[in-house]
Amino acid sequence: KGGKKKDPMIPKSRFDAGLSKARKAEKEARERAEAAEAKLKAQTGDLDLNPPYQRGAVWSEDQLVALMYSLLTGAPVPSLIINDRHGSWWTDDATYSRHAPSGAASFAVVDGKQRLLCLAAWFNGELAIPASWLPAEEVEHAEDTADGPYVRATGLTDLGRRRTGERILLPVGEARVGSLREEAAIYLVVNGGGTPQTEADMDNAARVAE
Numbered sequence: 001k002g003g004k005k006k007d008p009m010i011p012k013s014r015f016d017a018g019l020s021k022a023r024k025a026e027k028e029a030r031e032r033a034e035a036a037e038a039k040l041k042a043q044t045g046d047l048d049l050n051p052p053y054q055r056g057a058v059w060s061e062d063q064l065v066a067l068m069y070s071l072l073t074g075a076p077v078p079s080l081i082i083n084d085r086h087g088s089w090w091t092d093d094a095t096y097s098r099h100a101p102s103g104a105a106s107f108a109v110v111d112g113k114q115r116l117l118c119l120a121a122w123f124n125g126e127l128a129i130p131a132s133w134l135p136a137e138e139v140e141h142a143e144d145t146a147d148g149p150y151v152r153a154t155g156l157t158d159l160g161r162r163r164t165g166e167r168i169l170l171p172v173g174e175a176r177v178g179s180l181r182e183e184a185a186i187y188l189v190v191n192g193g194g195t196p197q198t199e200a201d202m203d204n205a206a207r208v209a210e
Helices: 012-044 061-073 113-123 158-167 180-192 199-209
Strands: 080-084 107-111 143-145 148-151 172-175
Touching (some): 061 113, 061 158, 107 113, 107 180
């Protein structure tokens, strides 16, 4: 009767855990929306996949499959970098003019073209991955290969396609630079600043992964 009343507040540890979970869910939802938006831009022609500083489609099938593994397992994947050419900061009218008749893409892929091509190949049913990476009940039609059963997006159930799409999180960073030259400078910084892995480095990691 005269005892101490229970504190009605949520314990701080539970509050912090709940907040962390909510922030993670918000981040995943944002990355999913960004990936969907980038895909839509590519499909509608509003995303230039081939600015002159870009490479062609150079990834091997093994590299495409490896990216799908990273995406499906939640491993961090570098952000796609696009440049918004539609704002007042864009001054390179020779490359793109926001005042010209519609038809030209108002966004450019500065970095991440291979990742976008990989996603397009997957969603269009042009890329197959090991069926074992997905729940068996979501696989409707698998293909026999020398490496075991493989499956394409078109071989999944409707539920499987939806759930697989929900697992694919591709973060997107948006630049706002004013010219093709500045886009190319970003490309050089992103792709030329790292230290390449040596064959010995890769062999060492492969031994650990066995």
